Amino acid sequence: MFLSNIKRIIRSGFINFWRSGVVSLSSVIVLTVTLFLVGSLLLAQAFLTASLDEIKAKVDISVSFQPDASEEEVLAFKNQITARPEVKSAVYRSREEEYNDFKQRNQDNALIMQSLEEVGNPLGARLNIEATDPSHYESIAAFLEGDSALSAAGRNIIYQVNFKKASVDALTAIIDTTQRVSLALALLFLFVSLIVTFNTVSLAIYISREEISVMRLVGANNRYIRGPFIIEGVIAGIFASLLALALLYPATIWLRQATAGVASNINLVTYYFDHFSFIALIIFVSGLFVSILAGFLAIRKHLRN
16 A cells, blocks of 8 residues: 555656646756756866865975075075975075076076176075975974074074965965855755745646645545655756756866866866766755755645645
């Protein structure tokens, strides 16, 4: 008896879904747009995170030394800084290398070239320090600016410390804001989908009001009456999820082409296939949740009347 009722409910749900026609189609379209947005947010999150990680990986601390600092002092300091656990590497560049690079960059500036010929090499050596983790740069910068960075002779041989922390912080703030706005849009679309699906199911209930009245007269309980409409919502959610997943693939290809060279360490198409199970799970759960909840609320409101 129980299995027979389940079969009748499922069959009635399919019949009502196809019979509703345009009404069901509108619900599927709105849900598809919402679920497509949800999937796009997942891909955008991966893209933004990869972009931030790539930029962070390129950030380092550049330490310029006083022109009169000897090579022995600079190399001793290099050994001192690389001994710290948060430092991954420190690349040394001599005064001569810095001087030659500076002349190469300004070879078309006659005034600078003439000044260099008069004063000689005014530049000091340089260390480019890379941290084991981007979060360690602040502690390294604090060390460089403290008394611990003094040479063995007790004098400060550091001329300038360049750290592009502001750029990373600005990018992080932009990404955080983008993610909050995207989340707000996703919630808004989910709410709109809930309302549209609710109205769609309500209309389907109104169309079937005489049939529901007959079911009540013959003693059908609320669970049996509610069942077909819940099945309608499940069908709409499944169709919308499949359409959203299908639309995400060409959208991912377009996004990869549009962002070529921006984030070189992530291929969104590969990411889409590698994480397809997770993306599909989120989309299906979102679609079924919205459609089932809307159907439940609509039939509950009707059964109360």
